[in-house]
Amino acid sequence: MKSILVLGATSAIAVSFCRKLASSGASFFLLGRNQERLRVVAEDLLVRGALSVETRVVVPGDFSSLRAGMTEGLPSGGIPDLFLAAQGLLPLHEECEKDPFLLGEVFQVNAVEVMQATLLAAAEFERQGHGDCVIIGSVAGDRGRRGNYVYGAAKASLETFCDGLRQRLEPACRVLLVKPGPVDTPMTAHLAKGVLFTTPEKVARDIMAALGRDSGVLYTPFYWRWVMGLIRLLPARIVKRLRA
Amino acid sequence: MTLHTKTLYSWGRRKTSGSKVFPLSWRGDLLPSGAGKLLPYGMGRSYGDSCLLDDGCQIETVGLDHLIAFDAASGVIRCEAGCTIASLLEFAVPRGWFVPVSPGTKFVTLGGCLANDVHGKNHHTAGTFGCFVTRFGLRRSDGLEMECSPGENSGLFHATIGGLGLTGLILWVELKLKRIFGPFIRQRMQKLKGLDSFFEVARREDNNVEYSVAWLDAGHAGDPRGLFIAGNHCSEEMKPSPYSADTRLSLPVVLPDFAMGTWSINLMNTAFYQANAHRSADRTVHIDPFFYPLDAVGHWNRAYGKKGLAQYQFVVPMEYGPEALSETLGKVQASRQTSFLTVVKLFGSVPSPGLLSFPRPGVTVCFDFPFLGERTLKLLDDLDRTVFSCGGALYPAKDFRMSRESFERSFPRHQEFKQYIDPAFSSNFAQRTGLTT
Numbered sequence: 001m002k003s004i005l006v007l008g009a010t011s012a013i014a015v016s017f018c019r020k021l022a023s024s025g026a027s028f029f030l031l032g033r034n035q036e037r038l039r040v041v042a043e044d045l046l047v048r049g050a051l052s053v054e055t056r057v058v059v060p061g062d063f064s065s066l067r068a069g070m071t072e073g074l075p076s077g078g079i080p081d082l083f084l085a086a087q088g089l090l091p092l093h094e095e096c097e098k099d100p101f102l103l104g105e106v107f108q109v110n111a112v113e114v115m116q117a118t119l120l121a122a123a124e125f126e127r128q129g130h131g132d133c134v135i136i137g138s139v140a141g142d143r144g145r146r147g148n149y150v151y152g153a154a155k156a157s158l159e160t161f162c163d164g165l166r167q168r169l170e171p172a173c174r175v176l177l178v179k180p181g182p183v184d185t186p187m188t189a190h191l192a193k194g195v196l197f198t199t200p201e202k203v204a205r206d207i208m209a210a211l212g213r214d215s216g217v218l219y220t221p222f223y224w225r226w227v228m229g230l231i232r233l234l235p236a237r238i239v240k241r242l243r244a
Numbered sequence: 245m246t247l248h249t250k251t252l253y254s255w256g257r258r259k260t261s262g263s264k265v266f267p268l269s270w271r272g273d274l275l276p277s278g279a280g281k282l283l284p285y286g287m288g289r290s291y292g293d294s295c296l297l298d299d300g301c302q303i304e305t306v307g308l309d310h311l312i313a314f315d316a317a318s319g320v321i322r323c324e325a326g327c328t329i330a331s332l333l334e335f336a337v338p339r340g341w342f343v344p345v346s347p348g349t350k351f352v353t354l355g356g357c358l359a360n361d362v363h364g365k366n367h368h369t370a371g372t373f374g375c376f377v378t379r380f381g382l383r384r385s386d387g388l389e390m391e392c393s394p395g396e397n398s399g400l401f402h403a404t405i406g407g408l409g410l411t412g413l414i415l416w417v418e419l420k421l422k423r424i425f426g427p428f429i430r431q432r433m434q435k436l437k438g439l440d441s442f443f444e445v446a447r448r449e450d451n452n453v454e455y456s457v458a459w460l461d462a463g464h465a466g467d468p469r470g471l472f473i474a475g476n477h478c479s480e481e482m483k484p485s486p487y488s489a490d491t492r493l494s495l496p497v498v499l500p501d502f503a504m505g506t507w508s509i510n511l512m513n514t515a516f517y518q519a520n521a522h523r524s525a526d527r528t529v530h531i532d533p534f535f536y537p538l539d540a541v542g543h544w545n546r547a548y549g550k551k552g553l554a555q556y557q558f559v560v561p562m563e564y565g566p567e568a569l570s571e572t573l574g575k576v577q578a579s580r581q582t583s584f585l586t587v588v589k590l591f592g593s594v595p596s597p598g599l600l601s602f603p604r605p606g607v608t609v610c611f612d613f614p615f616l617g618e619r620t621l622k623l624l625d626d627l628d629r630t631v632f633s634c635g636g637a638l639y640p641a642k643d644f645r646m647s648r649e650s651f652e653r654s655f656p657r658h659q660e661f662k663q664y665i666d667p668a669f670s671s672n673f674a675q676r677t678g679l680t681t
Contacts, residue, residue, distance in 0.1 A: 041310065043311070043313070047311040047313060048311060186267055186307055189267040189304075192250070
């Protein structure tokens with residue numbers, strides 16, 4: 001019986017992941033922005049066999065509300081076995097370029113709040129001597145790209161963060177950075193869907209498998225490890241000529 | 245939210261033009277306003293154009309897939325309308341429950357099953373999908389959420405069942421599941437030879453079997469031949485087994501048009517007949533190959549090439565069955581076109597609950613042709629003459645070409661239905677058949 005704490009619990013990847021654990025009778029503490037949507041997810045998990053589900057609304061951009069939510073979900077005595085940070089915001093890139101003010105929100109949602117919450121969880125996990133952190137990054141963070149480098153930069157910061165945190169917490173606690181390729185979710189509804197798109201169910205399945213394997217970085221689907229490996233090796237001279 | 249223009253396809257590869265899409269994943273959300281006419285779009289498994297709307301806004305419902313409540317004692321489940329049968333089975337089968345009525349694919353949403361009042365191999369014992377729906381929620385374009393059941397908003401209840409998505413957005417469905425003891429079916433196959441055998445065997449066997457369908461080798465010249473495929477759920481107690489809705493194989497690209505030419509289809513039909521006509525009659529099979537044989541290959545419709553396929557399904561009263569079957573089969577063969585999957589089924593007498601439900605007592609026949617443009621359209625017009633001279637009806641879920649007159653002859657309660665249409669909703673099918681403007 002596991003106990004799971006989730007930030008961004010109404011995201012499609014989080015919902016798919018929680019559903020996989022619900023049937024084995026896990027308990028959940030869900031943080032999100034929208035009470036009504038949290039309630040819908042909670043009902044769904046309960047029907048699927050979750051032992052218990054609690055929800056709290058976290059106000060975006062308000063650290064005290066994030067801390068309050070996390071503190072309630074992390075009662076000292078150490079209950080959660082796993083913390084999942086799945087909140088994300090994919091802006092229209094052109095709008096970010098026109099209005100750099102938007103960049104603040106992109107970093108706030110994708111990076112700052114994710115790291116803040118993870119630090120709160122890490123402190124508790126360190127104290128209780130176990131607990132895994134699963135953080136949703138993106139292949140977009142592996143190398144800057146003309147069409148989404150603002151989002152990519154925010155996701156890239158998670159990698160450095162996870163590298164360091166892993167050194168701090170392992171071996172007692174694991175830190176898994178998940179880098180999905182494009183996923184067909186409400187967040188990407190405005191993008192044209194190509195053959196490279198995968199489903200949140202597939203991402204959730206891969207996360208479950210990776211947790212059993214003790215890996216630090218998960219590319220999902222697996223081929224992104226090779227694709228991004230090659231792209232990372234491209235010399236900067238060539239990369240700056242790419243316009244994709 | 246910004247709306248984006250996107251081309252949507254139906255399973256027969258008809259497509260939209262100039263339509264925007266609005267993904268709706270939360271049942272508390274309102275419908276988009278000022279985006280033109282609306283139509284829900286689930287898995288796009290309707291074959292024709294009843295799931296498509298040009299120059300409007302299609303509400304994508306696959307994200308609307310949360311379970312709401314389940315009573316493990318009675319098997320009544322309430323879930324959002326974008327849930328697919330596949331995902332429902334993943335939940336229900338390990339708990340010993342099954343969908344009470346299942347169409348030929350599990351990759352359909354429950355909202356779609358309700359809006360087309362679909363039928364399955366157990367129509368002769370169970371009736372349609374709508375017969376097991378106890379209640380549902382409907383979002384109208386004025387923002388109201390209406391709860392509909394036989395006792396509450398009953399007009400809208402009967403209009404929405406089989407209502408082709410025109411009465412509003414179905415938000416959730418409450419459904420009575422069927423108890424099973426495991427994911428297996430005891431299947432029996434027997435050879436059918438001669439036209440009369442299609443009716444005799446079915447009439448005799450349908451008293452003993454829960455599921456039945458006859459497959460017909462449409463390319464075979466001479467006496468019609470086929471296979472009668474029947475089954476019952478295995479009744480032995482089995483331990484709960486996991487169930488996965490994954491498709492292992494998928495056709496990644498659209499094949500060239502000649503891939504499903506007359507020659508190759510006839511070859512495949514002959515091969516299927518020969519492979520099954522001589523094997524032992526009784527076998528235990530998994531529910532997937534029994535109910536959803538085509539789901540084994542994802543995107544199988546791509547085999548039909550860019551032009552897609554044209555399904556044609558009709559029902560005629562029982563007494564005209566043999567006549568209608570032999571006449572339509574003759575016309576198909578005379579036109580030198582061929583049908584890959586031809587099925588014949590006797591509908592039972594359980595009344596369908598919807599104003600526009602297609603199933604009614606009689607014989608239903610379904611052809612599926614590679615779409616050859618004008619030639620296929622001419623053949624279908626010719627088949628219409630047989631169907632309507634026998635007092636029959638056509639199935640909207642498979643149609644992309646029936647005229648207003650054909651529609652009104654098929655569905656005598658169309659006038660009564662119109663009062664329940666949501667004024668903001670429409671579809672290409674509804675416009676062609678005069679349901680909406």
